[in-house]
Amino acid sequence: MQWFLAPGGRVWCVAGFHTGRAIVAAFFETALEDGFEIERIFERDLVSRDEEDGEIRREWVPWREGGEP
Template sequence: MSAVAGAKEVAVTDYPATPILETLRRNLEENLEAEGRAKIAVYGHQWGVLDDCFAEEHARRYTRVLAADCLWMAHEHENLARSMVHFLSDSPDARVYVVAGFHTGRAKVAPFFEETVPEVGLEVASIYEMNAEGKRRAWAKERDGGREDVTERKKWCVLARLRRRR
């Protein structure tokens, strides 16, 4: 989407396993015209590993970082956030966009925003929840006293914009 929307340069990353990266490349080949693909490079990146060639060459390079459905492994929140900060430009209008479903539970997602984000030097610029029909509601780290209905919970995503803490 970034390339289609006019980004000058796009880095698509995922866990550095050959089958995953080959699938990403094949998807780009099958779904984008050559002009759009020319702006995109696929890289393997393990969250929190900031001393490999990709991480060193692209530090503080991107004004937009998109993290989609990356919050389901709570034990990786700190590594994910460290990577976000590492790649995010120092520009005052640089942002990290996060979208995540609650399929593994709100209790796994909430600590990322409530604890990890401030610990790594980021802050929430905006955050809300949205369902598939486009209905929005306020972000809540807990609903229904923690007894949120699983079926209802899965209908919603959290959307957030993060920035470097000022």
């Protein structure tokens, strides 16, 4: 990502949990180690809806009690 990114540029990352939460967490850990800054990260629930029929977003955590997702 660093090779292709212009100075001041941003990367938008979208990931699914079909590969597992641990792999997604490792990606973000590596990004931080490589000097990237995470501006915002969240999980989006594609099945449930809130009371106003809007999407549900949860804070990202690398591990959730009860396992995946």
